[in-house]
Amino acid sequence: MPxxxxxxxxxxxxxxxxxxxxxLYRSADGRMLGGVARGLGGHLGLPVAWVRFLFLGLFLADGxxxxxxxxxxxxxxxxxxxxxxxKSVFETAPDGRRRLRKPDKGQVFALVALLVGAxxxxxxxxxxxxxxxxxxxxLLIGAGSVLVWRQADNARRARWMEVxxxxxxxxxxxxxxxxxxxxxxxxxFMVVRGSxxxxxxxxTAAIAVLTGIALLAGPYLVRMxxxxxxxxxMRIRAQERAEVAAHVHDSVLHTxxxxxxxxxxxxxxxxxxxxxxxxLRNWLYNPEGTGKDEADEPENLAEAVKxxxxxxxxxxxxxxxxxxxxxxxxxxxxxxxxxxxxxxxVNAAKYGGExxxxxxxxxxxxxxxxxxxxxxxxxxDLDAVPGDRMGVRESIIGRMQRNGGTARLRSVPGGGxxxxxxxxxxxx
Amino acid sequence: xxxxTEATGGPERRVRVVLVDDHRMFRTGVQAEIGRTEExxxxxxxxxxxxxxxxxxxxxxxxxxxLLDVHLPGGGxxxxxxxxxxxxxxxxxxxxxxxxSVSDAAEDVIGVIRGGARGYVTKTITGADLVDSVFxxxxxxxxxxxxxxxxxLDAFAxxxxxxxxxxxDRLTQREREVLRLIARGYAYKEIAKQLFISVKTVESHxxxxxxxxxxxxRHELTRWATARRLV
Numbered sequence: 001m002p003x004x005x006x007x008x009x010x011x012x013x014x015x016x017x018x019x020x021x022x023x024l025y026r027s028a029d030g031r032m033l034g035g036v037a038r039g040l041g042g043h044l045g046l047p048v049a050w051v052r053f054l055f056l057g058l059f060l061a062d063g064x065x066x067x068x069x070x071x072x073x074x075x076x077x078x079x080x081x082x083x084x085x086x087k088s089v090f091e092t093a094p095d096g097r098r099r100l101r102k103p104d105k106g107q108v109f110a111l112v113a114l115l116v117g118a119x120x121x122x123x124x125x126x127x128x129x130x131x132x133x134x135x136x137x138x139l140l141i142g143a144g145s146v147l148v149w150r151q152a153d154n155a156r157r158a159r160w161m162e163v164x165x166x167x168x169x170x171x172x173x174x175x176x177x178x179x180x181x182x183x184x185x186x187x188x189f190m191v192v193r194g195s196x197x198x199x200x201x202x203x204t205a206a207i208a209v210l211t212g213i214a215l216l217a218g219p220y221l222v223r224m225x226x227x228x229x230x231x232x233x234m235r236i237r238a239q240e241r242a243e244v245a246a247h248v249h250d251s252v253l254h255t256x257x258x259x260x261x262x263x264x265x266x267x268x269x270x271x272x273x274x275x276x277x278x279x280l281r282n283w284l285y286n287p288e289g290t291g292k293d294e295a296d297e298p299e300n301l302a303e304a305v306k307x308x309x310x311x312x313x314x315x316x317x318x319x320x321x322x323x324x325x326x327x328x329x330x331x332x333x334x335x336x337x338x339x340x341x342x343x344x345x346v347n348a349a350k351y352g353g354e355x356x357x358x359x360x361x362x363x364x365x366x367x368x369x370x371x372x373x374x375x376x377x378x379x380x381d382l383d384a385v386p387g388d389r390m391g392v393r394e395s396i397i398g399r400m401q402r403n404g405g406t407a408r409l410r411s412v413p414g415g416g417x418x419x420x421x422x423x424x425x426x427x428x
Numbered sequence: 429x430x431x432x433t434e435a436t437g438g439p440e441r442r443v444r445v446v447l448v449d450d451h452r453m454f455r456t457g458v459q460a461e462i463g464r465t466e467e468x469x470x471x472x473x474x475x476x477x478x479x480x481x482x483x484x485x486x487x488x489x490x491x492x493x494x495l496l497d498v499h500l501p502g503g504g505x506x507x508x509x510x511x512x513x514x515x516x517x518x519x520x521x522x523x524x525x526x527x528x529s530v531s532d533a534a535e536d537v538i539g540v541i542r543g544g545a546r547g548y549v550t551k552t553i554t555g556a557d558l559v560d561s562v563f564x565x566x567x568x569x570x571x572x573x574x575x576x577x578x579x580x581l582d583a584f585a586x587x588x589x590x591x592x593x594x595x596x597d598r599l600t601q602r603e604r605e606v607l608r609l610i611a612r613g614y615a616y617k618e619i620a621k622q623l624f625i626s627v628k629t630v631e632s633h634x635x636x637x638x639x640x641x642x643x644x645x646r647h648e649l650t651r652w653a654t655a656r657r658l659v
Contacts, residue, residue, distance in 0.1 A: 321574060361608075
C-alpha cells in the first residue's frame, strides 16, 4: 500500500516533540492516517517527519513500509501518545491540539500526495512485462479495501458518530468509493485476462467477487450486531432501574404516610415525616431534581409559594397543603405578595394549626395573582387580639396595599380564618 | 350526597368496599380505620394486591365502591379500570372507583380519572373524610381533593389549541368557582354557603366537571399531565 507515501510530502516541517509516554499508542491527535507515525514518533522521541520519511523509504523497498505501517495500525491501540504542543508553520502539518478542520485538509493533501506518489511509482518502477498490467488492478483493490476496512476503526467511528450526520454521509461515500474501487480492480483483471474468457476464469472471478463482498461487508455486519446488542442491554437496564425506583419510592412514601398517621407523639415525628416526604416528592416528581438549593432565590411564583409553605411547615410543625394553578415569574410586587402570604401562613400555623392542615392556594389568571391561606382553627377575632392585629395589619394588609394589591381577612363559614391576597402583576 | 356529612355513625347506611393496594400494611391500616362496620357503615368485602387479583375479587364480590391504588403491579390502577369497564357502566349496581394514592403526580391523577374513577384522594386523608368520600362515590357523586381540583383548573386553563367540542372542553364560570373553592380546601357545605347555592347544586357542578374531564376531547389533557409533572 502506498499509505506511507502520504507521510513525507505533507509534513515537511520538523515538529518538536514532547517527552514520550512509556507505552506505544497510535496517536489520535494530529494524525494523518492511522496515527502510527505520530505515535511512534512520540514514543521514540523523534520528530514525526523523520518517522514518516522512514516509512516512505521503507515503502520504496518493496513496499515494506506499507506492510509495516499496516501491521502497526492493526496491532497498536489508539491512544494519546505523540502529542506535541507547538504549532508548525504549515497548516496541513498537524499540531498538538485537535482541530476539527485541519485533519480534513491534511487528508485532502495526503490523498493528492498519494496519487502523485502512486503514479510516479508505477511509472518508474518496471516490473517486467506481464506484471505491469496487474499493478493497477491490485492497487485499486487494495485502496478500496483499505477505505472500507478503515471504517471499522473504533475511534474514528466514535468521532464520526459525534460529529453527526454530515460525517455519516461522508462515511457512506467512502464505503461506496471503496466498493467501486474493488469492483473496478476486479473488472480490470477480467478485461486484462479478457478474451480467453473461459469458464474457469469466470468462476474464479465470481469467487473473488464474493470474497471481496464478504470482506467489504464484514466490518459493517460486525459493527451492526455490536451496536444492536449494546443498545438492547442499555434499554433493559434503564427499564429495570425505573421500575425498581418507582417501587422503592412508593414504599418510602407509604412508610412516611403511616408514620404521620400513627404518630401519637405528634409534633416532632410528624414534622420530620412531612419534611422527608416533601423532599422525596420533590425529588420524585420534579424532573432532574430542580432547585433544591436553599441558597438561591426562587424565580417563579409556584416555587416561591411551595418553598414558603415548606419553611413554615418545618418551623411550626403544622402541615400545609399547597395547590398552585398556573405559574409566572416573580417580580417585585409578587415578591411582596409572597412575603405577605408567608406571614399569613405563619399566622395560620400558629393560631389555626390544631384544626388540621392549612390550605394554601395560589392561582395565576391573566395578570392577576391570587393567593389564599386558610386554616380551620378557632378563627381569631381581629379586635380581640391587638398584638396580632398589628402584625396582620403591618405585614399583610399594609404590605399588600403599599404595593398596589389588596388583602382581605375573613372568617370562613364553619370556622377558621382565610386570608385572601390579590395582586396585579407588573406590566407585561 | 345527602346532607348528612357527619353520617359516619349512621348504621342505616351501608357500603360494600374492596381495597386494592399492593401494600399489605396500608390495606390493614385502612381496614382498621374505616372497616369498623358498626361505626362507619363501611364493610370491606375483599382485598387485592395486583391487577389480576383485583379484577377477580371485584368480579366475585361486586362491591359498590373500590378503593383503588394508582400504582399496582400488572399495569396499575388504569389497567384495573380498563378491565372493569363493563361493571362500571352497568345499569344495575354499578361498581364505582375511588382512586386513593400517595402519588400526586399530575399524570397519575389525570390518568385514573380519565380511566373512569369517580374521584381521587391522597393517602394522607383522615379516616372520617375517607368514609365520607366513599359514601359520596357510592351515591354517584364525584370526589375532588383540593389537589385534583388544582390540576383540573390548570389543565382546562391552558387553552393553547381551540377546543374541539366547545361545550365539553370548557368549564363554566360556576364550575370554575366551585373547583377553585375545592382547591382552597372548602367542603361542599361551605361552598354551598359561600356561593348561595344548595349542596345538591355543588354536587352537580362537580359531577359535570368530572364528566368533562373523562369525556373531554382535548387530547392535550393527557399530554399536559405528562409534560407538566406538577407536585
